[in-house]
Amino acid sequence: MPQANTLPQSGSAPVRPEGSPVANAAVEQIQQSLQVVARSVTQVRVHERLLQAAGVRLDRAGAAALYKLHLHGDAIRVTALAEMLGVDAPTVTRKVQQLERDGLVIRHADPDDGRASRIRLTPAGRRTLERVLKARRAWLDRLLEGWDDQDLTKFGALLGRFSASLERDMEDARGS
Numbered sequence: 001m002p003q004a005n006t007l008p009q010s011g012s013a014p015v016r017p018e019g020s021p022v023a024n025a026a027v028e029q030i031q032q033s034l035q036v037v038a039r040s041v042t043q044v045r046v047h048e049r050l051l052q053a054a055g056v057r058l059d060r061a062g063a064a065a066l067y068k069l070h071l072h073g074d075a076i077r078v079t080a081l082a083e084m085l086g087v088d089a090p091t092v093t094r095k096v097q098q099l100e101r102d103g104l105v106i107r108h109a110d111p112d113d114g115r116a117s118r119i120r121l122t123p124a125g126r127r128t129l130e131r132v133l134k135a136r137r138a139w140l141d142r143l144l145e146g147w148d149d150q151d152l153t154k155f156g157a158l159l160g161r162f163s164a165s166l167e168r169d170m171e172d173a174r175g176s
Contacts, residue, residue: 054138055175056128062099063129064085064124066121067132068081069081076120103124104121105119105120
């Protein structure tokens, strides 16, 4: 009986036999589960509940912009932030203006190009994001309640591996 995975050939990924019943069932379960995950993490009510738990008034786009600025760690141009968020620059400009009015980001002139500006988080923006991340972590902790360390470790490793594949695929799509 053929094995579901064979050893990699000189650095290549494990090979799955086409049409394996085990693989087909697993991929079907993954597909269905990803639909539930995507629907719930993009659902406005979930986002609103997290923000309410965090005690902040911020929309999903604002939270995403703050998070990307946090990940970058340094002041960046609107165009770079737009690329990170996968939206156009005018959309990000409007969001940055709102976040600036709320005191969550600050803009300053780009030293390399006087026509452009760079954006960074303010201390209030960092505190706001920390509250959102803390609320998201509490939500994940509730969802994973009762999971043992071994399951959490395995799930984290597999999800990380899947995320890396997804990022590579998105990068390939942008390069096409």
